[in-house]
Amino acid sequence: MNTANKRDIPTEEVLVERAKALVPMLLERAAEVEKNRAVPADIIAAFKEAGFFRILQPKRWGGYEMNPSVFYKVLMELGRGCCSSAWNAMILGVHPWEFGLFPQQAGDDVWSAKDDVIVASSYAPVGSIKKVEGGYVLSGRWPTSSGTDHGEWVILGGFERDDQGKPFNKLSFLVPRSDYTIVDDWHVFGLAGTGSKSVELKEAFVPEHRTHSTTDYLMSDRGDMYLYSFQQVFYSSVASAIVGMAQGGVDEFIRQMKTRVNGSNGLRAALSPYVKDRLGNAQARVRAARARILNIAQETTRYVESRQLVPLSERVAINLDIARCGRESEEAVMLLFKATSARGIYLDNPLQRILRDVIAGANHITQNADDTAGILGGYLLGEPLPPLLFSRDPLPQ
Template identity: 80%
Template sequence: MSTAIKQDIHKDNPTEETLVERAKAFVPMLRERAAEIEKNRAVPADIIAAFREAGFFRILQPARWGGYEMNPSVFYKVLMELGRGCSSSAWNAMILGVHTWEFGLLDSRACEDVWGKDDSVIVASSYPPVGTYRRVDGGYIVSGRWPTSSGTDHGQWAFLGMTLKAEDGTPNDRIAMLVPRSDYKIIDDWHVFGLAGTGSKSVEVKDAFVPEYRAHSTVDYRMSDRGDMYLYSFQQVFYSAVSSSIIGMAQGAVDEFIRQMRTRVNSSNGVRAALSPYVKDRLGNAQARVRSSRARILHIAQETTRYVESRQLVPLSERVAINLDIARVGRECEEAVMLLFKATSARGIYLDNPLQRTLRDVIAASNHITQNADDTAGILGGYLLGEPLPPMLFSRDPSPQ
């Protein structure tokens, strides 16, 4: 399909408001199906198809390839709504939807490989650099087993992480390689206590050829002629997407807590639970944590957009601080949900109470590497004190300043 035809099909792009309203409309259905999704350890194909039809996977997709090429904040707001209904569904929407942004970093030949015949194709991933490679003419021969590829049953391709090394064996780049479904096997090893419905199985590759043009650096942040919306750093776009889905989960817990406490009566004295000052205090403090997390992610997007829309890269000092701002979302949302859960008493531990599932999901999600507020705080503190930054995080340079 020619680029001109693709752009004509999608010329009536939905607005931000339309996309967010579509996401809100999914919440009741997702809430009803969350238990089923967890039990089946996968988000069903009909929900992924509905997300595709709603345009969620096109939000970050380059316009040249049939997408809306919108500001990442639109995608984040959609995830914040979907998470209120089903954590695992929002997580799949996040993972499968953020990858379309990566194509703005890739050679057009890679885009043609994936979207040349069907620009609705979606892509899974596993970024841990656990595979092996050897260089050959025009690319790499790769092998390995990559864990936690969320929603991988729905992807027709996958981005897989790799550390490239210099001749002396020292790391000199972190890249993501794009591999077709025909080149990897899915291994069903996803047996977990939280986010069980994400279907985050492992993928295994044996001696697959990956052309060099189907790879991009996840740390080499520099200016190029790519579009404005692709001038953010990979870390900011991807990490903020993870945090946005967690914010949605935590807001869903607040919603559920309100529903339960409005009608609940204290069994020991017959007084409505909503009249308890402790219930109200926990609810207020939980909501404040969620709201501040939401505001922080959207503020980051707004502030960095000023740079990219004027064709500037986001300064290193900002990126180092932003990483901690993003990472703290997991911790604060986990605290918010725990505040609420502790006020549910014994009723909260039953498997038919949605709050316990959301608590488990948020705990699991906040264990994601993008939510590592401990190491990230130390990195920022050290940077402010003049220490060198860790290699292969903000730049290929061993010690960027």
Template identity: 65%
Template sequence: MNIAVADARIPSADELVERARALIPMLRERADEVEKARCVPKETIDAFKQAGFFKILQPKRWGGWEMTPDVFWRVLMELGRGCGSSAWNMMILGVHQWEFGLMDPRAGDDVWAKDNTVLVASSYAPFGTVTKVEGGYVLNGTWGTSSGTDHGDWAFIGVWLKDEQGRPINRLALLVPRSDYEFLDDWFVFGLAGTGSKSLVLKNVFVPEHRAHSMIDYHLSDGADTYQFPFGMAFFGSVSAVMVGFAQGAIDIFIEQIKVRENINGCPQAALDHYAKDRLGNAVVRVRSARARILQVAAEAASYIARRELVPVDNRVHYTLDFARVGRECEEAVLLLYKALSARGVFLSNPMQRVLRDTLVGANHITQNADHNAEALGGYLLGQPLPPLMYGLPKA
């Protein structure tokens, strides 16, 4: 048995951020190896466990610290500076602990009764089919892009629950053990290659009712404050936070290289080049603005939750775009810096090209879709209905 006892003293948010920052050199050193292996090594996941990062959002019932999402986000902002794939795995495998605060406690007991360090992966996109049966659900199909699944002993599977006419009426996450699915190694990509985001194949898998929860039915519960945030905020914000880490990593690399680089265009020192300085400043302001917006959203939402109020839908529509814009702004920041490196940036020996590729792929994540979310917000402000099954269940 490996039932860890909750730490006698829960570290502060600042302490956890410092632990994350201390891991950046190791993550940078291993980043090439991670990409080539197409998988984050167990040693890195163990380092994250040792630092306590998987306890941040985990309920106290199972030895966690029940901290708020912004603490987790600040940690991801640091880890992303070191290795995109490793930080992405930490984001995916670490956000699911929060999810158990929304569920029947029996689900958490199923996973952590013997070992509360067990990790859970996911594939939320509703690729396969679900059938409602007595006592639960039956899953069939192939679910793609399950990041970090090599390290998960369970996985959340996303589905549309439909009525008898085939119309979606709810979006569910169903928890299944590793013994109930097979891996399909199809993650051959040009960025975030080390996330190991394989597909999961399920055949007639029964999931009991207590291992299911709605991803869109937002309501207050009796749980700790952290579990009163909307599901979309917790997950969207986590992706955006790790994107900030990627872009800050690009800034770190750029400064290191430009400080010592000699140009061949007549400027004896690259750090004196007006073009390089302009691009750096514009990249920094984009990343700082994205970071500040993420944390401001967390603070605003927390003010409602502290009063045991739901975060209003008026706010949540804005927050979704606030998060989605982060990917685009971080993408812009990294491209600014990459272009300023000229030919030096194209060599595989230069980590900037990997950060660029990781950022481009991360910015294509559904949570970073600024276009459709801008349309949704604009339409809502003009009195038009919100996209169905995104901000709540259909009205009866």
């Protein structure tokens, strides 16, 4: 089903402006979203209407098939309004890109009747995966499926194991809503509004065409925009949402400090050199993280548009470049929060919510700058890379 010519594709500028236009509404709704522990359907509908879920969707199924950097820029704007809503936009909006990796029939299964169906996910390889004739049987509970209430399908991660139980491949499995139940166990201190509940399956059959390997990175005849690695596109999307949240923290700090008066001396807080120093250094961290994400997209686009895979040496370094975005965003908002004194700890102060949300986002596995730094350092020293991250087997330098 190719509906690309039935719909005008907006420009990058139009999509980013649409995201900016939603920020005031998202700011107004952020406390409500956190209180309800889920992003309401009307906000998801606004994202859908704006075309955000089509940015990475293949044209074959009605999407825009745009460069991932467009998606990243949209997320960086949405994060300035409501962290949890931006997180839902990120996770639900990145899945359409993955259909460039699945066999074509998977996309037909989801979008042949309606091309705006939303797909959720939980990539943690925690369930039971059993190979059977024609596919796999899945059982278990997968946690943290963000925005899963809005999904009609879910992508689940799992290990494929040999006869001795040793993992030799990591797969994505596409499962319809009829085959799983949602478990409301999302009670957390940060990103509480993402509705990241668990999904539970009992002996659900997944046909072969609804699976693909997230470990393998191989050349194929798919479109240029689907020649990036899974890790790069998914990890950069997470980082972009967090960078947007951190920029929202900067925005909120500016709003507060422009009018705040120092209780001890009666002077405007904005006159304090320490307030200005923290603000400048926080903004520098956020801008650096943003620039890093977009530079990675630009540099790797040169490879995929010439029908080349991104070299291994680049991919190993990129994983750390992306992971550090979460850490630096967290540092930026903490710098600002420490300048709010006792006022910052009240629950009606938006900055404390943003701080909690950024900390939670920076705890995502894609933002693990510690292990990722060790992997890059070991690689540079000639050590083999860990299996199932860049390939099925350990890779030498």
